[in-house]
Amino acid sequence: MVLIRTAVLALMLLTIGLFASHTSAVSECCRSYTRGIIPCNAIKGYSVQTVKELCHINAIIFYTKKGRAACTNPALGWVMTCVDRLRNKAQMVHNRTSQA
Amino acid sequence: MKSMSMTNLGVKCRTDGQEAMENLTDSFDNSTYDDYGYDEYELKEPCEMSNNHRLELVVGPYIHSIICILGFIGNSLVIITYAFYKRAKSMTDVYLLNVAIADLLFVLALPLIIYNEEYSWVMGTAACKLLHGVYSMNLYSGMLLLACISTDRYIAIVQARRSFRLRSLLYSRVICFFVWVFALGVSIPTFVYYEVFTSNNTAWRVKILVPSTQIAVGFFLPLLIMVFCYTSVIITLMRAKNFQRHKAVRVVLAVVAVFIACHLPYNITLLYEAVNMFNQQECGMVDIQQVAKTVTKTIAYLHCCLNPVLYAFIGVKFRNHFRKIVQDLWVTSEIYVSTRRSVDGSSDNGSSFTM
Numbered sequence: 001m002v003l004i005r006t007a008v009l010a011l012m013l014l015t016i017g018l019f020a021s022h023t024s025a026v027s028e029c030c031r032s033y034t035r036g037i038i039p040c041n042a043i044k045g046y047s048v049q050t051v052k053e054l055c056h057i058n059a060i061i062f063y064t065k066k067g068r069a070a071c072t073n074p075a076l077g078w079v080m081t082c083v084d085r086l087r088n089k090a091q092m093v094h095n096r097t098s099q100a
Numbered sequence: 101m102k103s104m105s106m107t108n109l110g111v112k113c114r115t116d117g118q119e120a121m122e123n124l125t126d127s128f129d130n131s132t133y134d135d136y137g138y139d140e141y142e143l144k145e146p147c148e149m150s151n152n153h154r155l156e157l158v159v160g161p162y163i164h165s166i167i168c169i170l171g172f173i174g175n176s177l178v179i180i181t182y183a184f185y186k187r188a189k190s191m192t193d194v195y196l197l198n199v200a201i202a203d204l205l206f207v208l209a210l211p212l213i214i215y216n217e218e219y220s221w222v223m224g225t226a227a228c229k230l231l232h233g234v235y236s237m238n239l240y241s242g243m244l245l246l247a248c249i250s251t252d253r254y255i256a257i258v259q260a261r262r263s264f265r266l267r268s269l270l271y272s273r274v275i276c277f278f279v280w281v282f283a284l285g286v287s288i289p290t291f292v293y294y295e296v297f298t299s300n301n302t303a304w305r306v307k308i309l310v311p312s313t314q315i316a317v318g319f320f321l322p323l324l325i326m327v328f329c330y331t332s333v334i335i336t337l338m339r340a341k342n343f344q345r346h347k348a349v350r351v352v353l354a355v356v357a358v359f360i361a362c363h364l365p366y367n368i369t370l371l372y373e374a375v376n377m378f379n380q381q382e383c384g385m386v387d388i389q390q391v392a393k394t395v396t397k398t399i400a401y402l403h404c405c406l407n408p409v410l411y412a413f414i415g416v417k418f419r420n421h422f423r424k425i426v427q428d429l430w431v432t433s434e435i436y437v438s439t440r441r442s443v444d445g446s447s448d449n450g451s452s453f454t455m
Contacts, residue, residue, distance in 0.1 A: 028146035032380035036142060049146075052303045056377045061146060070143040 029055035030071030038062060038070055040082040147383035152390035159398055167401050171207035174408035175200040185421040191272035195249045196412050198276045202242040203404035209235045233291040240283035240318055247322035248275060254329035258336045286317055311374045319367040330356050355410050362403035366396035
C-alpha cells in the first residue's frame with residue numbers, strides 16, 4: 001500500500017512536470033490561398049507545405065521583402081514562375097561560388 | 101490531447117533532423133522597389149491560431165494533468181479492488197475490469213504523447229507510433245466495452261430467462277478478447293500512418309479515414325447499442341414493481357447522459373473538421389474550430405475519470421470494497437507515521453494481500 005501511495009505521488013509529479021513544460025510548438029498551416037498575383041521581384045524566398053504532413057492543403061508560401069508570408073496555390077502558373085526564378089537565382093549563386 | 105487528436109496525422113512522428121522545408125533567400129538582390137504593385141493586406145498568411153494556443157497553455161498543464169491523475173486513481177482503485185478484494189465473478193465484473201484497464205492505459209499514454217509532441221519525439225518514431233496506437237486502441241476498446249456492458253444489462257433485465265446461458269464468464273472473456281482484437285484492427289491505420297505520408301492520395305484517404313472511423317466506430321456504434329439496450333431496460337424496469345427501480349432507472353439515465361454529454365460535442369467538431377478539412381478556410385474560423393476542438397476533447401477525456409464512478413462505485417458492494425481499501429490505506433499510513441518504520445503493507449483485518 002505504501003508502494004501504491006508512492007506510485008500515485010510519483011505519477012502526479014511526473015504528470016504535472018510533463019504538462020507544465022507544455023508550450024505550443026504546433027506548426028502554422030496555410031488554410032487558404034492569396035487572391036491576385038504577387039510580383040516575383042517582391043519575393044525573397046519560399047517554402048513548401050504539403051498535404052503529406054500535418055497541414056491539409058498543398059501550398060507554396062512566399063516570403064516577401066517586406067517580411068510577410070503569403071500562402072499561394074501551387075496549381076497557378078505565376079506561382080511556379082516565381083519559384084523557378086528563385087531556383088535559377090540559387091543556381092546562379094551556386095555556379096558563381098563554385099567557380100571562385 | 102493532441103494537437104493530439106487522432107486527426108492530426110502526418111508530421112507528428114518526425115524528429116528534428118527531418119525538416120523538409122525548402123527555404124531560399126537571396127541576400128544579394130539589391131533591387132530598390134518600394135511599391136511592388138500589390139496590396140500587402142490582401143495576402144493570406146499561414147494561420148497562427150493564437151486563441152487556441154493561449155487556451156492550450158491553460159488546458160495542457162492544469163486540466164489535462166488533473167484528468168490524468170483522477171483517471172489514474174479511479175481506474176487503479178477499480179483494478180486493485182478486482183485484484184485483491186473481489187474476484188471477477190460475473191460478466192459485468194469482467195467488462196468493468198477491462199474498461200478500467202483501457203481507461204488506465206489511456207491516461208498513461210496521454211501525458212507521454214503530450215510530452216513527446218513538445219520535444220519533437222525525443223523517444224523516436226517507434227514510440228510515437230506505439231503511443232498513438234495505444235491511445236487509439238484504448239479509445240475504441242473503452243467505448244465498445246461500454247456498449248458490451250449495456251448489452252449485458254439488457255440481457256440480464258430484458259431477456260432474463262436466457263440470461264443464465266448467455267451471461268457466463270467464458271463468454272464475457274471471449275467477447276472482451278474480440279473487442280481488444282477489433283480495437284487493434286481499427287487502430288492499424290494509426291500504427292502504420294502516423295508519420296509522413298508517401299503520396300498525396302494516401303494522405304487524403306487516411307486523413308479522412310481516421311476521424312470517420314473514430315466517429316462511426318468510436319461513437320455512433322456504441323451510442324446506438326447503448327440507446328437501444330438502455331431504452332429496453334428502462335421500459336422493463338418501469339413495468340416491474342420494485343422499490344429499487346427508480347434508483348436503477350436514474351443510474352441508467354446518468355450513464356447514457358454522461359456518455360452523450362462527454363462525447364457528442366467532440367464528435368461533432370471532429371465531423372465538422374473532417375467535412376471541411378481540404379477546403380479553403382479563413383484563419384479566424386480555423387482558430388475557432390481549434391478552440392472548440394480543444395474544449396470538447398477535454399470534456400471527452402473527462403469521461404475516463406467518470407467511468408469508475410458511474411459503473412463501479414455506484415454499486416453498493418463495490419463501494420464497500422472501496423471503503424475497505426481506503427481503510428487499509430489509512431491504517432497503513434497511521435502505522436507508518438507513528439512508528440516511522442517501513443511496513444509491509446498488510447493490515448490486520450484478515451485480508452490476504454501484500455503489496
